Amino acid sequence: MPLDIDTPTLQAHLRDLAREAREMRFDVAPNPCVGAGILAGGKLIVRGMHGHWGGPHAEVVALKAAAASGVPRGSWEALLVTLEPCSSFGKTPPCTEAIIAAGISRVVVGCLDPDPRHRGSGLEALKNAGIEVINLDGTVSLRDHSPHFLRWLSPERLRIPRPWTIAKWAQTRSGQLLPPKDVGGGRWISGPEALAEVQVMRGRVEGILTGFGTVRADDPRFTVRSPGQRKNPPQRFILDSDLRTPPDARLFAQLDAGDETDEAGGQVVIFCRFGADVGRARALAAAGAEVQEVRSMDRTRLDLQDVLLRMHERGIERLLLEAGPQLTSAMLEAGLVDQVCIYTGDVLGGEGATLADALVTVRLEERRDLEVGDTSRVDSFVTLPPGT
Ligand SMILES: NC(=O)c1ccc[n+]([C@@H]2O[C@H](COP(=O)([O-])OP(=O)(O)OC[C@H]3O[C@@H](n4cnc5c(N)ncnc54)[C@H](OP(=O)(O)O)[C@@H]3O)[C@@H](O)[C@H]2O)c1
Known part of the structure; x- marks a missing residue:
């Protein structure tokens, strides 16, 4: 025709x-x-x-x-x-x-x-x-x-591969990542619609990354609960230099993958420093974790570039960073975040640091504003690493 x-x-x-x-x-x-x-x-x-x-x-x-x-x-x-x-x-x-x-x-x-x-x-x-x-x-x-796709295919990116990393956090109206103690059990900032959205987001990445600070404070599971997304839940990565994650943490609760289950959790991988305690490593392995030693930067913090390379080698292409202010700001300041997703809840005041200082070190480009119930959401791409 x-x-x-x-x-x-x-x-x-x-x-x-x-x-x-x-x-x-x-x-x-x-x-x-x-x-x-x-x-x-x-x-x-x-x-x-x-x-x-x-x-x-x-x-x-x-x-x-x-x-x-x-x-x-x-x-x-x-x-x-x-x-x-x-x-x-x-x-x-x-x-x-x-x-x-x-x-x-x-x-x-x-x-x-x-x-x-x-x-x-x-x-x-x-x-x-x-x-x-x-x-x-x-x-x-x-x-x-x-x-963003051209940045993903850039020679620099192909030369030093790492997952596409989305830093997601919830903040109060003053930008703090923790609500006042008497709000949301001292933990929750976002409304139920935003929390449900994050569940769906987790099903659309291959890995979730957090730091020991969050494991210690929240004992999170980082599971996927949305229907249709439980067959292949994202791997869960923890940065824990000295292997202080308790072997009875909720991360290790037995969860089968598959749509018949209500909740599915991927493999837990803990990155620690070289020479971390062998007994702790054995206990965590017995609980179901894979423990991997990685290089440290300036002898204190784990080398984030090395961590991301390891993830890439495990097939992680799209990664969700769900961490507290320390790790999220370190990732932003190291130029290792590609996209941010910021939920601002209808909560006044709050506790602890904001990410304002880290955000001024990067360039954000393009923007989408959404209202998710009583929580607002802003998405943006991070286009340039600091210092360029
Ligand atoms: N509002 C939100 O969206 C949100 C999300 C997550 C957590 N939180 C809250 O944030 C609080 C925890 O904050 P946090 O800042 O302590 O926790 P975090 O950022 O999740 O974890 C920080 C820890 O990660 C480890 N780490 C290893 N290498 C690192 C590196 N290169 N750079 C940075 N950290 C590295 C360090 O512990 P080691 O030295 O032991 O390795 C460090 O103390 C909790 O109260 C939690 O409820 C809020």
């Missing part, structure tokens, strides 16, 4: 899809923002967006929506997609396979994959399957729509 639509109109559709996909940038990062749509009768009959890290890609969402739309497959004229479809296995199977299986005869692409390892191979796979490819590379600019 010939395509009865001019190139400027196709480009306008692609730019429109890219704009919509960008709304999800904080949920998909470090993945790029991608939007797709199916054209029939000269109109976009459905749209699909890559909505969150680990979730289905835009092409797959659009094809599924088109199949459910009732518009006969024979009248689908083209799949429009803002970025070249992937042709290799990642978190999901290759999109090229889904496109070929859907029987679509034409694909219009707004931008080639910027990764030299994959650039052009998605289009090749489609052409080899007999699909007409209209390459409108340059219509969608990743620099405008997904600058």
Whole structure:
């Protein structure tokens, strides 16, 4: 079926899809923002967006929506997609396979994959399957729509790999990470809707990182409780130089993974300094932890770069930092945070340090403000390490 639509109109559709996909940038990062749509009768009959890290890609969402739309497959004229479809296995199977299986005869692409390892191979796979490819590379600019993805692919980042790290914290109106003692049991700042949101966020990362200060104060579990997310819970990483985590901490409660359970917890990994007490290490291993020695910086604190490299080697690509002020500020000041997610609860006053000093050492770029019940949420990307 010939395509009865001019190139400027196709480009306008692609730019429109890219704009919509960008709304999800904080949920998909470090993945790029991608939007797709199916054209029939000269109109976009459905749209699909890559909505969150680990979730289905835009092409797959659009094809599924088109199949459910009732518009006969024979009248689908083209799949429009803002970025070249992937042709290799990642978190999901290759999109090229889904496109070929859907029987679509034409694909219009707004931008080639910027990764030299994959650039052009998605289009090749489609052409080899007999699909007409209209390459409108340059219509969608990743620099405008997904600058975070270009940072993720930068040579510097590939040379010293580390997970994409999201620092998440809750603060009171005065910026403190602990409420006054008589509020929220001296611990909780965010409202129930925000706490539920954090549960979902945990299911969309591969690792959670905290410090011993938080383990000592809160005895947290860092589990995943949301339905549909319990099969593969994130690994739980603790920085504990001297292995002071008690072997009866709630982190070690037996929790099976799988959707039948109410709560699932991933492997607990404790990073300690070289030469930490062997007896403590044995007791923690018996409780279920994996204990790993890492280098120390200035002979006191664990070397954060080394810790992140170890995590990357374990396959952690997206990491949630859920720590107290000490570790969160150390990560920010070391330029090891890529994104922040700040919940400000409706609580006056509070205890302890704020992260204000650490935040002025980094550059924040782009911003999303949300209201989550009575708690406000701000997301932003950290673009430049300190000193650059
Ligand atoms: N509002 C929130 O979102 C939130 C979130 C989490 C915790 N909290 C609260 O924060 C409080 C704990 O704060 P915190 O600052 O003590 O805890 P933290 O930041 O979670 O942990 C700090 C500990 O991590 C260890 N560590 C190892 N290497 C480090 C490094 N390179 N840099 C920094 N720390 C390193 C240190 O213990 P070792 O020297 O023993 O290794 C350090 O004392 C608790 O009261 C908790 O309730 C609030």
